[in-house]
Amino acid sequence: MTDRDKEVTKKLEDVGKQLLSQIDKSQSPSYEIPVRTLNNIFFDKKSGTIKLGDKMSERQFLNIAHSRRFMQTVLVASEIKKVIESQATVSIRDLYYALKHTIEGTQENTFEDQGESDPCIEDIEASLDLLREELHLAASAKGIIAGDVQLKDGKDTIDLTKMGSGGWSVPSNVEPNQIEFKKMNAEFLLFIEKDAVWRRFNEDQFWKKHNCIILTGRGQPGRGERRMAQRLNKEFGLPLYVLCDADPWGMYIYSVIKQGSISLSYSEEKLATPSAKFIGLTTRDVEAFKIPKEVTIKLNQLDAKRLKEMEGYEWFQKKEWKEEFANMKAKAYKLELEALSKKGIRFITETYVPQKIKNEEFLP
Amino acid sequence: MTDRDKEVTKKLEDVGKQLLSQIDKSQSPSYEIPVRTLNNIFFDKKSGTIKLGDKMSERQFLNIAHSRRFMQTVLVASEIKKVIESQATVSIRDLYYALKHTIEGTQENTFEDQGESDPCIEDIEASLDLLREELHLAASAKGIIAGDVQLKDGKDTIDLTKMGSGGWSVPSNVEPNQIEFKKMNAEFLLFIEKDAVWRRFNEDQFWKKHNCIILTGRGQPGRGERRMAQRLNKEFGLPLYVLCDADPWGMYIYSVIKQGSISLSYSEEKLATPSAKFIGLTTRDVEAFKIPKEVTIKLNQLDAKRLKEMEGYEWFQKKEWKEEFANMKAKAYKLELEALSKKGIRFITETYVPQKIKNEEFLP
Incomplete structure (x- = not known):
């Protein structure tokens, strides 16, 4: 024990x-x-x-x-x-x-x-x-991680730079008595909403080129992925950037990673990462990055309803978010991360994310 | 190239x-x-x-x-x-x-x-x-694997005995030009329907004690997991045992692993493993292993309908399967793998599966 x-x-x-x-x-x-x-x-x-x-x-x-x-x-x-x-x-x-x-x-x-x-x-x-x-x-755990860090899990030393195309499957329990971080070279953590997008970043070895860790929770992340992000942020001061679809669901995922959910309110001090920053996607990127309108998706009734709820949340009462929500309503479209493939397969890893990091174009 | x-x-x-x-x-x-x-x-x-x-x-x-x-x-x-x-x-x-x-x-x-x-x-x-x-x-890939094998994925050598509590996340592409098997010590492959059950087997280091590989597709497995199982079976002659819930859905998952699905019929020669054997769970295990009736679940209308469809499939026209389906109908219950926890946390890894393997109690 x-x-x-x-x-x-x-x-x-x-x-x-x-x-x-x-x-x-x-x-x-x-x-x-x-x-x-x-x-x-x-x-x-x-x-x-x-x-x-x-x-x-x-x-x-x-x-x-x-x-x-x-x-x-x-x-x-x-x-x-x-x-x-x-x-x-x-x-x-x-x-x-x-x-x-x-x-x-x-x-x-x-x-x-x-x-x-x-x-x-x-x-x-x-x-x-x-x-x-x-x-x-x-809890059920579904996340994957790779990047410039070595960790010890029980008796096994696991080098997250050597996980091939698969990645390491994040367990539910990443408490310090189970997972110890060793040899930390990463400078930030990129939390990616979607599995398929994570695979793009992994294949392009984004984590190697940019000295970072890439993590996905495959949709709404589990406790293990959120706790892992929090520990990396707290213990090593790694900035946490969250990459989601430009729709109310992706943005909500960001808010859960950042400050938690109502259903887990009693644990959020150990799961949430309040300093997390939203790196995208936003509807304003359509103009900023000249993304063809054909790959946008019309907002449907459900989206509009969810968007209205989101506008009411206390933690979204910030100028930048109000502007983003207003733009989404005005344009009446949403956008998936995969839509960036229209600009080229590697546009997201070679242009979009690096440019946003360089210019610190984050939403709070 | x-x-x-x-x-x-x-x-x-x-x-x-x-x-x-x-x-x-x-x-x-x-x-x-x-x-x-x-x-x-x-x-x-x-x-x-x-x-x-x-x-x-x-x-x-x-x-x-x-x-x-x-x-x-x-x-x-x-x-x-x-x-x-x-x-x-x-x-x-x-x-x-x-x-x-x-x-x-x-x-x-x-x-x-x-x-x-x-x-x-x-x-x-x-x-x-x-x-x-x-x-x-x-395709989206969601499986996890651990066990007594080393593989090469691109430039990375990955030792599946050193994956800690997380496991290695199986990618979608496990073709020979991406994944090469090295140092194979495993004697069989256990394909587990559920993530939570896989974690029990991993925590108990079942793969170490029994010289095997444990794999889960988290429900209906993806192409990567099925192709991985087929390659291990074909290239090393590893017997493949499938561990599912005792319900029409679990048994259908087995049938897809074994002989394929209609929607992927054009690829099944490269995905299916016809020699796969069903290690359980069956409704007859309730008596064989003295499982308390309280942990069985009543068959509902949807289950009964699915069961009837299953009885019609050509590949289930075998004596043993007819008996199992008849028993499920007669008892009017189904059973989840987790129900074995009623007999003790490690009953499934220490008693149930080892006994079935030893006595070769498989369904065809």
Whole structure:
């Protein structure tokens, strides 16, 4: 067990001990958890991340409205302790199945579906201020990375300059007790929305020519990719540039990488990278880079609706973003990164991104 | 350019030369392509793969019903030649954007959407008997691999025993001119349907204890993963075992890995692995391994419908499969791989799969 595992186990044990001591005193067992509904979530301007407020709610075992969730949360906490002790990592689906059973002497199942066990995990994460990766729970991981850095993952030393055309698959858990960075030569990190675009950058060895690391989360990134980006930014001061489609969905992906999401508000301090900068694509690039109109795509109703929502978000209340959204509405088109191929296969790696970096043409 | 690139370029040039010679003789330019509709697709018992029949159709430039597709196919072929000559790989989306434009002096676009350029690529693949990877076109790749083998990808030597918790991300193109296998110590290949289950096998270093390679395609595998499996099977005689959920979807994934799919019938000789064996999960495992009923899932209407379709497929007309389908119908449940976690976190890696391999309990 690592020191961190011991700390985490102790936090779980303390919860159990508290419950036992309440029972010893013939009190109704109870515990407190932070409220995770919208009215307790806010954008913290100082840290630049979405955060959980300080409203707490108490769960009582002897309250009929609480007792099922109470029992489930205790079951989950106890199984997590076992998982950590056996030094394994399990998926949240494994955890659900491991705990699912009919309670002896009753017709009652501990859990009917995973929708009942997942919120218990989130309660534990939020109340103990732990990442689920520290609880040895793995989310699905889909990202790929390559670039000028060497890392140690368990006993393996992995050189991200030697990953061929494939790249290294980023795991869910990139906490310091699993992943250690060695030999860091990169000067910045380029977070690319799309797999196919990442492959263009990898094939052109962009990371070699520009001393950087290239990372993709294949759409909305997972926790592993976001935490990896945050660690590289915090521990080595690497600037983080995000490259997305010029549409409300790509821009939202950027905002999640930068300051987090509502659903993970309780973990954003460990996942978000507030200093991230948006390197593109924007609708204004169409004129700036003389991109033929034929490769733009008409905004549809869904896009327009999403765009309106985005305009309302507190973290997009900046002059540059207001201008970009206004332009998108005025032109009524969006644009995919692949559309830059119209200007030549390697336009994106040889002209577009280098020029934006050189001129520091970022959106905040 | 590799020798293969030269051969491929020559095939493309020959098409162009043929068209030119027809024009020189004042004939209507035309070319032949294999028919790719269902009535020209069959399951070839001898090779054990889904194949394209020998029906051909002729496309005439001076036939108004053909001329748009004719023009598009020639555009695609010509762009592919350029891509190969520039020694790049592009996605089929890049290719679409690179070619999309309004034809000079008209209001006509070369392509309205990617749904028009993709079939042209398939026509070229089918008529020239080439994989799209040989045309330097990349499909999206999502698989991960680890195990007792070293490979060379371009200039990088990659040791798949040293991939940590992440694994190596399998690229779309694993053709011999891109990926060369070195130092092969593995004795078999385990193809795992699900990412989360693959991570269990990787964390438990199953590939080390059992001298094998573990591969996942994260659901329905991509071309890269299937071609990788086929090459390992053909070139080193590695048996291929497929581990899927006990439901019609998992079993269909197995059938695609084994003998191919209708939509890629023209490439299945290079993608399918007819000797693949199904290692599980089956509904009969519930009794064989004493799996508690609580972790089974009721078959829903969609499952039942899919199951009925599966029973009709020629390649599932085998005693063992008929029995499995009958059992699934009789019990009216399905089962996920993660359900084995009910028997213990490592039950799947320490008991289930080793026992099935030892006793050769495979479905054909």
